[in-house]
Amino acid sequence: MPEPSPIARLRPKKAFGQNFLVNEGAISSIVGSALGSSASRLLEIGPGPGVLTERLLADGRPLWAVDLDPEACDLLAHRFGSEPHFHLLQGDAVRLPLPEGEAWSVIGNLPYNAATPILARLLTEGIPWDRMVLMFQLEVAQKLMGVPGTKAYGPLSVLAQLCARLTRLVKLGPGSFRPAPKVDSAVVLFEPVQEPPSLAERQALLAVLHRSFAHRRKTLANNWQGTLPAAALLEAGLDPTLRAEVIAPSAWLKAIRILLIQYPEVFPSSCP
Structure with missing residues (x-):
């Protein structure tokens, strides 16, 4: 058999x-x-x-x-x-x-x-x-x-x-x-890809994305209320009146590179 x-x-x-x-x-x-x-x-x-x-x-x-x-x-x-x-x-x-x-x-x-x-x-x-x-x-x-x-x-x-x-x-x-x-x-x-984000950028990116998409129908300003002011989002190139779902990956990467430098306290575990 x-x-x-x-x-x-x-x-x-x-x-x-x-x-x-x-x-x-x-x-x-x-x-x-x-x-x-x-x-x-x-x-x-x-x-x-x-x-x-x-x-x-x-x-x-x-x-x-x-x-x-x-x-x-x-x-x-x-x-x-x-x-x-x-x-x-x-x-x-x-x-x-x-x-x-x-x-x-x-x-x-x-x-x-x-x-x-x-x-x-x-x-x-x-x-x-x-x-x-x-x-x-x-x-x-x-x-x-x-x-x-x-x-x-x-x-x-x-x-x-x-x-x-x-x-x-x-x-x-x-x-x-x-x-x-x-x-x-x-x-x-x-x-x-040829030039991927660094590990610190990837880890910080996940934290930012999960917060930004927490309530899909809300704007970035509403999702980040109490943690990052609208001015900080603008400084990072993110329009606080937009929803996360309309922002392209390249814009997220540009934003995270600015936020890691300007607001490292938001990402204590991701800082180089």
Whole structure:
């Protein structure tokens, strides 16, 4: 009797947000795009049963796989533990320490319930990457690629677009996964821009964006009332009578560079 497939051998757990990819076209697209990077090592987040892992390892580059699920880690260790360039890290990708070194090509069918904090970490903690190929709920992917003046545009749009060039590689329906989720998904390619914001600027930017978008229908002046006066916003090039959702990423970056210098007390943890 043939051995069951890796997906059949791993019980998906709702608590971990697991939906295992079974669409062959999507698997090939993700792996091909990730391996198109010149990075010397690979980082896979949420490998689950190892459908992507198996093909990534065939490339020969060192691969670090991070998964929170002990059962998945046992299966991965059984399948790939004898591979000298396979390294397994069990833990939460939101906070688990990662090996230092050269840039990664990052690959992930991210768990739906942790995709946003994982991405925020990859963009704000100085983890070196040459390319990222990541799966999100379609709604999250649309937010990442949102443009000013639209409902999708928000803090995640600004941060991601200032750090990377984003390309949606493929859209997937629920039938591409086991078990089938209730939403569509999308794979997004991240390629670093030439002059991204510094880490201090990114961290301060997130703080400013979350405050500015706290009440989307309110103006910047109203959202910042009691912390930054309208004059400070004007000095940073932000019209206090506007809503955050109409301001372009480049204007946010220009503003944060002024605010970090003029009002460092607002960002004590982000100051150089």
